[in-house]
Each structure stands twice: as C-alpha cells, then as structure tokens.
Amino acid sequence: MIAIIDYNAGNITSVARALHSIGQEYVITDDTKLLDSATHVIFPGVGAAGEAMAYLKQKNLHTWLKTCFQGGKPILGICLGTQIILDHSEENDTDCIGLVAGSTRRFPDLLEDAGRTLKIPHMGWNGVKFKRPHPVFVDVPKEAEFYFVHSYYPSPSDDAAVLGTTDYGMTFCSVLAVKNLVAMQFHPEKSGRPGLQILKNFCAWEGK
Numbered sequence: 001m002i003a004i005i006d007y008n009a010g011n012i013t014s015v016a017r018a019l020h021s022i023g024q025e026y027v028i029t030d031d032t033k034l035l036d037s038a039t040h041v042i043f044p045g046v047g048a049a050g051e052a053m054a055y056l057k058q059k060n061l062h063t064w065l066k067t068c069f070q071g072g073k074p075i076l077g078i079c080l081g082t083q084i085i086l087d088h089s090e091e092n093d094t095d096c097i098g099l100v101a102g103s104t105r106r107f108p109d110l111l112e113d114a115g116r117t118l119k120i121p122h123m124g125w126n127g128v129k130f131k132r133p134h135p136v137f138v139d140v141p142k143e144a145e146f147y148f149v150h151s152y153y154p155s156p157s158d159d160a161a162v163l164g165t166t167d168y169g170m171t172f173c174s175v176l177a178v179k180n181l182v183a184m185q186f187h188p189e190k191s192g193r194p195g196l197q198i199l200k201n202f203c204a205w206e207g208k
Contacts, residue, residue: 002026002203003038005065007055009045009080011187018189022200032064040203041068044189045080046149049104050092052084062097069099069181074207076136076199077183082154082176085183091152100178102156111169118169121151128164128174128186136182136201137164137175144194146186148174153185180207 004015006028019026026042027034035041043065045052056062065085069075077085084096089104096104111118125145130137153172156162163182164175174185182202188195 001038002040002042003035004028004042004044005035005061006030007045007052007059007061009047009052011044011046011079015042015044015078015189018196018199022196024203030059030061032060035064040074040076042076042078043081044078047080048092049080049084049089049094049096052080053094053096065097066099072180072207074202074205075181076202077181079150079185079187082183082185083152085181086154086156089152099181100156100161100176101158102154104152105155106152113169121149122168123149126166126168128166130164131162134163134177134182135205136198138201140194140197146188146191146195148186150185
C-alpha cells in the first residue's frame with residue numbers, strides 16, 4: 001500500500017486522484033503507525049516551508065522521515081516535499097529535514113530568456129534533461145514536459161544527487177535521487193500521461 005503523508009501542505013487530493021486512476025491503493029495519513037505499514041511513501045506539498053516544517057515537527061514526522069529514509073523504504077518527494085528534504089530553505093529562512101545535503105533557493109528576481117524577462121513563480125510546462133537512467137522514469141518519453149509551479153528550487157550540495165535539470169532563465173535541479181529517495185520539483189500528478197507513468201513506476205520500485 002502507498003501512503004501519502006498528510007501535513008497540511010495541500011495538493012493531496014490531486015495525488016490521490018492520480019493514484020486511483022492507475023488502480024493503486026493508498027492511504028492519506030499523518031499517523032506514523034500507518035506510515036510504518038506502507039510499502040512506499042509519497043511526500044507531496046505546496047505552500048510555505050516554515051509552516052510545513054512547524055507541522056512536521058509538531059507531529060514528529062520529520063524524525064519519522066529520517067528513519068524511513070535510513071530504513072530503505074521508497075520515498076517520492078513532490079514540489080514542497082522535494083524542497084524541505086534538504087538541510088535549509090531560503091523561504092522563511094527555515095531549517096528543514098536534512099535527508100539530502102543542500103539548500104532550497106529562490107529564483108533571482110531578474111531572469112531572462114533571449115532578452116525576455118521571465119515571471120516568478122515559474123509556472124507552466126517545461127522539460128527535464130536527465131543525467132542518467134532511473135527506474136522511476138522508465139518509459140517516460142525524453143521529449144515529455146511536466147507541470148511546474150514554484151519560486152524556489154532544490155540545490156543539493158553533491159552534484160551526484162542531481163538526476164535531472166530544467167532550464168528557466170538558468171539551469172536548476174528539477175529532479176534529485178539518492179538511494180531509496182527520488183524527488184521532483186514538478187507535479188507528476190498534474191503532468192498527464194508522463195506523470196502517471198512516473199507514479200506507476202514509483203509504486204513498483206523497490207528503492208534500489
């Protein structure tokens with residue numbers, strides 16, 4: 001069974017709907033006992049880092065996530081759930097979970113592409129350039145585009161953690177992968193067939 005972590009950070013309904021569409025059983029919970037019984041964990045989210053971390057600490061979910069990661073259970077981070085697995089976020093100057101060394105940074109105020117000023121947040125469809133194969137992205141077309149909505153992006157300290165990058169006035173890490181953890185800045189649950197393929201692959205992945 002797949003567990004979706006509920007930490008008052010929104011976006012859970014669309015993730016649940018996507019899992020239902022691929023015939024996957026799931027539970028939405030902040031109960032660590034239920035989370036322990038799950039085979040896979042999805043850590044989604046939209047919103048502010050400071051508020052999210054406050055709730056995670058209140059429920060001791062930040063500690064549970066560290067134990068889960070160390071135990072080898074497959075974890076999928078989405079959007080805010082990708083940003084706060086790093087050590088620190090510039091949003092609200094927030095100390096985060098620290099599953100992966102690095103920080104979450106805000107896009108510069110002035111981003112340009114071919115002389116055109118780009119808007120922040122980065123919102124809409126964009127591609128990902130993958131640095132290496134990964135089981136969670138098997139059968140996802142190279143030309144696929146994914147749906148992004150964000151003003152901050154993950155910046156791992158170790159370049160080996162970067163699985164994919166995206167260009168938006170600059171090149172940033174849009175997918176990271178470390179051991180049994182894979183996390184993406186875009187929303188697979190809102191990215192059509194390629195996104196559903198990612199979720200299907202994750203649910204079958206053993207975390208290795």
